[in-house]
Amino acid sequence: MPDFTRRQALAAGSGLIASLLAPVRGARAAVGETLTIAFNVNLPSFDPTVGPSSVNPTIQAIYRSVFDQYIGQKPDLSFQPGLLTGWGWNDDKTKVWMDVRSGVTWHDGSAFTPEDVVWSISRIGKPDSGNPVSFIWAGINNFQVQGNRITADVVQYDPVLFKWMAFLTGYVLPKAYYEKVGPQGFEKQPIGTGPYKVDAYEGNAYLRLKANPTYWGGKPAFETVVFKFVPDATSRVAEIESGSSDVTLEVPYEEYDRLKAKPGLKGVTTPISDIGMIFITNVAPMLDKNVRLAAHHAIDKQGIIKRLLRGYGVAIDTLEAPQYDAFDKTIKVPYDPALATKLLAASGFSKEKPVKFTIQTTRGFKPKDYEMIQAIVGMWRNVGIDAEIEIYEIAKHFELRMSHKLAPAAFYNWGNAIGDPTTSTGFAMFSKSPHSAWHSDDLDAKIGPLWGEKDEKKRIQGWKDVDRYIAEQGYVIPLLQFTQPILFKADLKVTPNVSGALQPTLVTKAS
Amino acid sequence: MTVVVNRAAMAVLTLAGVAIVVFVLLRVVPGDPVAMMISPGASPADIAALRAHYGLDAPLLLQFWIWLKGAVHGDFGISISLHLDVMEVLLNRLPATMELAVLALALAIVLGLTVAVIGTLLRGRAAEAVIDGLNGIFLAIPDFIWALALVLIFAVALPVLPLTGRIDPALAVGFATHFYLAESLLTGRFTVAANILSHMAMPTLALSLPLAAVIVRLLKAALKEAMLQDYVLLARIKGFSDLRLVLQEALRNAVGPTLALTGVQFTFLIGGTVIVERIFAYPGIGNLAIDAVINRDFPLIQGLVMMFGLIFILINLAVDMIVAALNPRLRHG
Numbered sequence: 078m079p080d081f082t083r084r085q086a087l088a089a090g091s092g093l094i095a096s097l098l099a100p101v102r103g104a105r106a107a108v109g110e111t112l113t114i115a116f117n118v119n120l121p122s123f124d125p126t127v128g129p130s131s132v133n134p135t136i137q138a139i140y141r142s143v144f145d146q147y148i149g150q151k152p153d154l155s156f157q158p159g160l161l162t163g164w165g166w167n168d169d170k171t172k173v174w175m176d177v178r179s180g181v182t183w184h185d186g187s188a189f190t191p192e193d194v195v196w197s198i199s200r201i202g203k204p205d206s207g208n209p210v211s212f213i214w215a216g217i218n219n220f221q222v223q224g225n226r227i228t229a230d231v232v233q234y235d236p237v238l239f240k241w242m243a244f245l246t247g248y249v250l251p252k253a254y255y256e257k258v259g260p261q262g263f264e265k266q267p268i269g270t271g272p273y274k275v276d277a278y279e280g281n282a283y284l285r286l287k288a289n290p291t292y293w294g295g296k297p298a299f300e301t302v303v304f305k306f307v308p309d310a311t312s313r314v315a316e317i318e319s320g321s322s323d324v325t326l327e328v329p330y331e332e333y334d335r336l337k338a339k340p341g342l343k344g345v346t347t348p349i350s351d352i353g354m355i356f357i358t359n360v361a362p363m364l365d366k367n368v369r370l371a372a373h374h375a376i377d378k379q380g381i382i383k384r385l386l387r388g389y390g391v392a393i394d395t396l397e398a399p400q401y402d403a404f405d406k407t408i409k410v411p412y413d414p415a416l417a418t419k420l421l422a423a424s425g426f427s428k429e430k431p432v433k434f435t436i437q438t439t440r441g442f443k444p445k446d447y448e449m450i451q452a453i454v455g456m457w458r459n460v461g462i463d464a465e466i467e468i469y470e471i472a473k474h475f476e477l478r479m480s481h482k483l484a485p486a487a488f489y490n491w492g493n494a495i496g497d498p499t500t501s502t503g504f505a506m507f508s509k510s511p512h513s514a515w516h517s518d519d520l521d522a523k524i525g526p527l528w529g530e531k532d533e534k535k536r537i538q539g540w541k542d543v544d545r546y547i548a549e550q551g552y553v554i555p556l557l558q559f560t561q562p563i564l565f566k567a568d569l570k571v572t573p574n575v576s577g578a579l580q581p582t583l584v585t586k587a588s
Numbered sequence: 589m590t591v592v593v594n595r596a597a598m599a600v601l602t603l604a605g606v607a608i609v610v611f612v613l614l615r616v617v618p619g620d621p622v623a624m625m626i627s628p629g630a631s632p633a634d635i636a637a638l639r640a641h642y643g644l645d646a647p648l649l650l651q652f653w654i655w656l657k658g659a660v661h662g663d664f665g666i667s668i669s670l671h672l673d674v675m676e677v678l679l680n681r682l683p684a685t686m687e688l689a690v691l692a693l694a695l696a697i698v699l700g701l702t703v704a705v706i707g708t709l710l711r712g713r714a715a716e717a718v719i720d721g722l723n724g725i726f727l728a729i730p731d732f733i734w735a736l737a738l739v740l741i742f743a744v745a746l747p748v749l750p751l752t753g754r755i756d757p758a759l760a761v762g763f764a765t766h767f768y769l770a771e772s773l774l775t776g777r778f779t780v781a782a783n784i785l786s787h788m789a790m791p792t793l794a795l796s797l798p799l800a801a802v803i804v805r806l807l808k809a810a811l812k813e814a815m816l817q818d819y820v821l822l823a824r825i826k827g828f829s830d831l832r833l834v835l836q837e838a839l840r841n842a843v844g845p846t847l848a849l850t851g852v853q854f855t856f857l858i859g860g861t862v863i864v865e866r867i868f869a870y871p872g873i874g875n876l877a878i879d880a881v882i883n884r885d886f887p888l889i890q891g892l893v894m895m896f897g898l899i900f901i902l903i904n905l906a907v908d909m910i911v912a913a914l915n916p917r918l919r920h921g
Contacts, residue, residue: 204637282871472619
C-alpha cells in the first residue's frame, strides 16, 4: 500500500471530488472514434453455436461483429458471400459444394482454412454438442477438401440448408484455437474472423470491441465499439437522451417519437422479421372452425397498430411478412365484426351466450403485448367471445408449447430472419415441430411434402398454398409485423436491418 | 464456543434446507431450460440429446445427489447460459455487489445517524415534525422508485452522473481483483476510483435512502427515550450541552437495538440490489440473478441462491456478535 503525505492526500481527494463532479459526455457530444451502443440485452456467452444465447435473434448483432457466418446477409435479408464465396447443390441434390474465401485470418493472426469450416459444421452437427439446431448441420457429412472447395454428401435434403448458414448458429469458429483453449477458454478469450476483435468484456455491463484492421470486408468505420448492456428500457432512453450512448434501440414508441424530435437526435424505424401472432391449439372450443374464423375476423389489427403502437407495425394475415419469400398479398382475412357475429351465431354463440376460452399472453416481453390482448379481448366481447386473459412468463410459454399444453389461444412473437416459409409457417404449424400448437392431419398432409421439395418455385408456391389454407381454416391468428425503433445522434447514419440485428457495421458517420 | 458451534450447525442446516427447496422448486415451477433453446425442427431425439447434454435427463434424486456432491466441494457445475464454472462466475461478480452494498450501508448509517441526532436535538419543535414527515415519505418509497427518480434527475435533467455500468469502459483495464473500487483506492489510482464512485453514486443512493429512513426512525425513537433517563438528567445538571448529551450519553445506549435491526435491514438492502443493479446495468450478482432466471439457468440459479443464503447467514451472525460485543448484558449471559 503506498504512503501518502498530507499534501498528496489532499490533492488526491480534490482530484477525486473533481472527477466525480465532472459532467458525463455532453448530451449532444459529437461522435468520435468510439461508437457506444446502449444495447437491450446482455451477452451471456461468446459461443454463437450452443446454448440459449445462440438462438437469441437480438444477440446476433454482437456475434456478427466478432465472427463471420458461412454466408452473409444484407440488411434487406438477401444473401451475400460470407466466409463462403460460392455454394450450391449438385443436380440431383445428393451433394453440396462450398467455396471458401482465401486470405482471411483469425484475430490471433492464424490463417482461416477450409478445415475450420468442416470442423465447425461437424462439431455442431453432433446431437450432444448442445447446438439447438444440430439436425440442420447433421444433414451433410463425409466432407472432402480440395484446395478452397469443400464437397459433402447430403444425408437429408433440406432446401433451407444454405439459408441456415446465414442464420442462427451458422458461424465459423477457429478449429485449432478452440481445441487448444477448450470451451471455457474460448468464453474467456474468444476470437473470430469478424470486423471487430473482443477487447474487454464484463458480463451485464459492457463489451468493448476494437476494429479488425485486416478484416476481409474492409476496416470498420469506428476504431472502438462499446456495447453497454442496458436491458431496462427507461435506462436506455436516459442513455441516449443524456448523450452517454450514441445509439440505442427498442425504446417505447412514445419515447421514440419524443426523442427523435429533439435537436441532435435522429430516429429510424423499420419493420423487422419478428411478428406478433396468436397460436390456436386444437382443443375445444377451437375445434369449431366458426369460432376460429370469428376470432380472427373480429380483430381490428390496423386499429391496434394505430392506437396502441402509434402506427408502428404492419398488419399481416399469414405468418409471412412482406419481406419473406412466400409472402402473398392476395391472402386476406379482413376485419369484419359482422361476419364474426354471423359465424358465431351459426355455432350457437352470441353476445348473450358467448363462447368462452382462455388466452395466454406475456406482459412486457414485446411492446404493448398485454395491452394488445386486452384490446383483442374487448373486440371479441363485441361479437360473442368471452376470453379470460392469463399472463405467463415466456419460459412457461416454451414449456407449454413443447408439451402441447397451451391454452386455446396464446400470444407469441415469431422471428424469422432468413424469411423462408419453413422457418415461419413450417415450424409454427407442422404438428411434428415442438413449436407448433395446431396439430391436424389435414394440415400435415399439405406441409409434409414441402420439406423435401427440390423445385424451389414449386416449393415456395406450395407454402403460399399452405398459408392460404391456414387462413381459410383459421388455424392461427397472425397479427402484425413489429417495427424496430432506433435512436441515434444526428451526426451518425444508421442503416436499419430487417433481421433486427443492430450491427455496428451498419452505423457510419454521417457525411 | 458452544454458541459459535451451535450457530455454525444452524447455518449448515439452513443452507441444506435452502438447497433442497431451491432445487425442487426450480424443477416444479414451469420453465424448462431445454424448451427455451430447442429449435422448431427438433425431433424428440434432438430434445432428449439436448436434455442429456445439460444433465437434465437423470431422475430428480440423482440430479440432486450429483449437484450436492459437487456443491460441498465448491463445484456448482457449469452455467447453461454462460458456459462457465458457476463458482468462478459468482466469485467474479460478488465483489461488485459487495462494494455497492457496503457503500450503501455506510451512506445509510451516516445519513440516518445525522438526521436522527438532528431530529433529537430539535425534539418538541416544529422542525421535528418536518423531519418526521419527510422521513415517513422516504420510508414509503422503495429503492427502485428512488433509482428511477435519480435517473431522471442526475442522468437526464442534469446529466452529471453516468447512468449505467460500474466503470467507464475506456478505463476498465488492468484490475488484479474484482474489487475495483477498493483496489483502485489502495493502489492510488484516484481517477479510476472517482470514475467508479461516480458510476456507483446513483445505485448507492437508491439503495441507501430507504435504509437511512429506517435508521432515522429507530434511532431517533431510541435516542428520545434515552434522553429521559436519569443518567442523561445527571449529565445535564453537570452542564453538558444538548449535542454532547445526545452524542456522548444517549447515543451509546440507543445504538444497540438500532444496530440489530439495521443488520436485518441490510439483508433487505442486498435483496434490493437485484432490481437496482438491473436499472443501472451494474454488473453484480443481482443483475446476474435476473438473467439466470430468464434463461432458466438451473446451475447458476442454485449457486446464486446458495450464495445469497450464505451472505444472509453471515450478516446475521456478524450482527449478533457486534450487538453482543456492544452490550455487556448479552456478552456475559
